[in-house]
Amino acid sequence: MNAPLAVRRSSTLAVISLVAGILGWSALPVIGSIVAIVTGHLARAEIRRQPETLEGDGLAIAGLTLGYTMVALAIVGMLFVLLFFGGLFAVIATTS
Structure with missing residues (x-):
């Protein structure tokens, strides 16, 4: 007889x-x-430890991608604001 298939659940x-x-x-x-x-890194590690019972690596990668992209955009945005206002204050200070 065939062995029953193991049911995998999402992490x-x-x-x-x-x-x-x-x-x-x-x-x-x-x-x-x-x-x-x-949680994305923890999920990928958990899925690698138990590949026969867990799935959802794509979900974890999507979460990681969204998280890292938002952090990168936030850093670029903060640098832009600092450089813009820093330059603006420098112009104001030199003209006064």
């Missing part, structure tokens, strides 16, 4: 990573992105 951490990544782009930019990154 809870992978789902949390994806949801937090989406929240990082909408409601909670900083917190959501950090949670997406942390």
Whole structure:
């Protein structure tokens, strides 16, 4: 007889990573992105340890991508604001 197929379930951490990544782009930019990154890495490690019972690596990668992209855009945005206002204050200081 054939052995019954093992049922694989999605990793809870992978789902949390994806949801937090989406929240990082909408409601909670900083917190959501950090949670997406942390839980995404934890989910991928968990899935690698138990590949016969867990799936959801794509969900974890999507959460990681959303989280890292939002963090990168936030850093670029902060640098832009600092450079813009720093230059503006420098111009004001030299003309006065």
